[in-house]
Amino acid sequence: MLALLGLYDGTPGWAQVILLTALVVIVGSNAWVVILFVRSRVALHHLPEPYETAPPELLWVAVVPALDEEVTIVDSVGRLMAMDAPNTVVLVVDDGSTDRTPELLEDLRRQVPEGSLAVLRRDLPDARRGKAAALNAAWRHVHDVLLRTGPHAGSDPSQVIVTVVDADGRLDPDSPRHVAAHFADPGVGGVQSLVRIYNRDHLLTWCQDVEFGIYGELYQLGRTGWGTAGMGGNGQFNRLAALDSVVRDGDEGPWRDRLTEDQDVGLRLIEAGWRSRQEVRTAVDQQGLPGLRRLYRQRTRWSQGNLQAMRHLPAVARAPVRLGARLDLVASLLNPVWQGIVGLSLVVGLWLFAVDGVPFWTSAMPWWLILVTYSLGFTGAVLGTVARSARRTPWAWLVGLLIAQPYALYSWLLFPVLVRATLRLLARRGSWAKTAREPVPAPA
Template sequence: MTTALSELYGSLPLWLQILQGVTLVVILSSVLSVVVLFACAARFRRRTNRLTRDGVDAREEDFLWVFVVPALNEEVTIADSIARLQQTHATHAVFLAIDDGSDDRTGEILAGIADDRLHVLTRLAPNARRGKAAALNDAYRYLDESILTDPAFSRWTKDQVIVAIVDADGRLDPSAPISASTHFADDRMGGLQVLVRIYNRRGPLTWAQDVEFTAFGRLFQAGRAWWGTANLGGNGQFTRLAALASVDDGSGPWRHTLTEDQDLGVRLIQAGWANAQDNDATIHQQGLNSLKRLYRQRVRWAQGNWQAFSLLRGVGRPALPPAARIDSVFYLLTPLLQLLMGTSFVISMAMWVLDIGPRSVTVWWVLALFLALSLGPTVVILLLRQGRWYSRLLGVLLVVPYTICSWLIFPVLAASLLREALGRNSWAKTPRETIDDGSPLATIGT
């Protein structure tokens, strides 16, 4: 292998030959992964369309839908959030809002909402503000011990109760329960994630976030859903109560990680449940217009991805096809692989600018890494997006701006790894922006 790398990369130092050789393998694997997931996503779409067309032995009224809304200082969004949930097409619904020690008007606003379906769990110090996982675990216990013990809910088993997590800025598609019931007709289905969109996608930064979420849902999530290994997000996450109970370690289903949603999704799969993606239902959430706030958010998410490395030891538990098992490892190793490719890119750029080493090699690597990391998958992703007739053409024209925007936050990988190494896990809540009552349509593509 060393000889082959030496022939390919000429007089580069041995350590750099090895680094770029490994990076080449990762790039080729990434391209193959995108191709496989694209094919699996197409098969999943056909299967979902067939189930919808033929009908399945399940209706939304066959389930009790429990919509959980974590709310810490959400006076800007909470009234809008509950009002929208009240419009969902769910025959049997419970709204459980978690006032997690708010010191604004969140509690007052919730108290003023007249709806027998609304339950408010008020968490007080010193138990409040201990993270989203702690709040969700309290809600899980409250649901099991206080709500479902009511005789009015005695008919519902844990297999029939579906828990949906909707952030306070979330705008859930009213028909989501109808669409989700198609998936939960399968008794093996433990979790379901609906497609996340950004409703204030009127600027370049929020548009780029919308592209990112659409890409993840329509390509990566849909592809993995064919195997039953789609993951869960923190917003628009539906889980069967029986599945949550199966991963309850005594303190609750959610663990105290920075990406508790990812952690839960992987553990459900490792416990033998299937997870799916529903791209026919959407949840719109607020995007970040500040690059500084976006950077902080992504550092937090990336640090959670580093923490997910501990889940690698459970990859062999579920009975999955070999391709799905390999993809699961690849998925959990994503931050490491991205950091590896990014490092090679930076080194190649430096060698090119400083004219170190064979110029043909460094130029080739700069172009290859740029195309492999960004342009190729991004073109596929933008072509998969739905919208007005001109959306795909506009999307292709915006490939390079989107790629540049995504690279602006590449340093989050290194920053998050440093934070994890130093044991720094505290984070301040990202403030909400003032909302409007407009539709979630964008002015920069869709």
């Protein structure tokens, strides 16, 4: 940027082009964040009033994909059994587990009311084909078994809410009464709850909690008014009729084999005309990753999934939503491009410093340029952390400003995953090992 202001004569023309492009991207991204910040604050004051209790006409089917989850499965399913809703079924998809998961689930089933916990066991070669395949098996089970036999036979798919919770998830018991208020609108096909990190006592896991808070409280909530909030996989609520509507001939079910199958199904629901919303007054807690190696592996998978999702660009550009929402969807899908441009500008800056001796700063530069540079680099982080803090403390701006500094460094720490994800995509490598869980502390 400084070279573009004429402060460094002789900077190569190609470098100035890259820096100018990055400057345009950064300014545009900051403007985009400001718009979503304002929209999120408006949406926060227009969330539907929660029910006293979840409506009895709704059937809640909590689906838990589980593969070798002996460390967390009892804790997660036990909390789902305590959901505050009159009609609830917990459906665990045991996807070929070889640890103690089957035995633990069988013990749980003996302890709960009959019919409230169902276990769908899958064995090889059908098992271990990814989360999408497990979720599709659950979808077929709901239609073929749950809605055809037993107390829930004949239930209207528009009144069935499929809730996806990971095997380490801890869903708030009062989630149904908040989420049901959104589903009172028959055009709403999906609601995403806020995601929190429950083992946030480590610097790295605390940063992940901040990250999820920013995404939910700013970006997701900012899109709620448009009806284009994304689905996040854990704490994801979908109307069964909406899921049914995106199934095409030859599909195994609503979910497709993508590295971010949740993002994919959420986009297809929007493309099909369903509205999706974010609920921030209730949350699902999950484990954070305290080690950089596992975190990089997880985020590389997510980044590669984001690259795969760019195939939705033509469809979302025609989605039946307002123009502003379509522009936001397109810009969001192009995030890997924007991140790549900004990252390349950093590499160029370092190259100019190391090879041509171009300094990042000189004493001759005006003071106001410090403020401009800071605002360009930290606006998104500050507004995000303020949005995250606003419902928890009256000192949101001060807290947000302080948190933004380490969080911005954490964001740059994750930048290399884009390079690795791109290389994997080009090499057509799509296999991934599941994320290992941390032991769950015993209740105090």
